[in-house]
Amino acid sequence: MMETFQELEMYKNFDELAEDVIDLAKEILPDQLFYLSSITEAQQIVLKHSLNTSSIPVAEGMVLDLNDTLCSRMDFENKQPLVYEDVQGAPELKHIEDKLEAAHVRSYLGLPISFVNGDRFGTLCAVNDEKSQFDARSITLLQRIVRMFSYYLDLERFAYRDSLTDLYNRHFLTRFFDGNSKAGGSIFFLDLDGFKNVNDLYGHETGDLVLKEVAAKLQQFIEGQTDVLAARLGGDEFLICFAKPVSAAELSEWATRLLASLSQWEADYSLSASIGIAQYPAGGNQDLRELLRQADHALYQAKKSGKNCYSFY
Known part of the structure; x- marks a missing residue:
């Protein structure tokens, strides 16, 4: 995990672009709390988030056990959004319903962010402490933002990685x-x-x-x-x-x-x-x-x- 963030710190304009991603997402769904995260096999860390006027506790640098999050259910292979307009009563979330309730998460929209080679980077997520409705057009616009952000990540990665072995250069x-x-x-x-x-x-x-x-x-x-x-x-x-x-x-x-x-x-x-x-x-x-x-x-x-x-x- 630490290696990932040492790398991100060296990316040009990462903070500025991450904030732009959040701001653009808020233009599309202004009532949602957005956060940008990076994930490993076991953990998720919040990199940036929008202004929080909800009761959902979120902070930059927050580290979560991936198995305790909705993002663990993300379909990275097919790059499909994960949508819960109301998390209550979803049988597949039974094992984390107490954690969702404690965090006051009632609705969730998550979009996977991957590198071009398929490696996972993280997620762009919208959460709310109330039920929400996510229309297809908004989801499509958010996917386009995520795709452009992925291209940026790849350009930066190519600058610091060996193209054959993927070790640092x-x-x-x-x-x-x-x-x-x-x-x-x-x-x-x-x-x-x-x-x-x-x-x-x-x-x-x-x-x-x-x-x-x-x-x-x-x-x-x-x-x-x-x-x-x-x-x-x-x-x-x-x-x-x-x-x-x-x-x-x-x-x-x-x-x-x-x-x-x-x-x-x-x-x-x-x-x-x-x-x-x-x-x-x-x-x-x-x-x-x-x-x-x-x-x-x-x-x-x-x-x-x-x-x-x-x-x-």
Whole structure:
């Protein structure tokens, strides 16, 4: 969840555009309380909302258990709106009726917001503490607003994401590092051993699939960790940035675990990885380019030591 909002903070004019979306929605249905949210598999967070004159408690930054919300029923695959002109008595909402009553939600209109590739972003929702009527024309206009907002999200995402693996790119890494380096931390600079042979033997299509699988392994490796970012620098070079103090012993343990993951493949690839590790102290004005140079030097030492290993700068 935190990774999503660190990314949103870097989007140009996100706050302004989100407010415009809410204002346009209010022009269409002025009697509704609108909010824009982002969701993960487990949570929903309110990003922006309109002026609240109802009894419904809502605040920017509010985090909700997704299973306790109406948005959990949203049809993202078919991009269909979810409409309840009166939530009372709906049998499929029996498990959350107490929460809806406590929040004074009587009516609900939700529209899914997705990226072009189908990944979920969140929702634009209208709620009221009274019964409502939602006409087809209003819903269609709101869907058009959501579609335009989705195009904006994709343009911003393309600026910060690697198009093949969907990991963050060097541009996002630089901005992330500049905003999170004061506490000290470290980086893993990874390079695949034997990747050229995969391309030569199996073709570049297979090579691309391998790079995507590496990205998935890196995402799995950092899952659940705070202040950690995985990025693709280009080719078969990847980086993990730990924007927090971590001991050398713990870094060694993590590097060993990551190397084991990157040497296990369902297909019979002769493939592994080498890692260069560079650490930086808290409070300094660390230059990312210099840190990358140090990590690259450590990576070279790991390669010289026989590959499929790690080395500290």
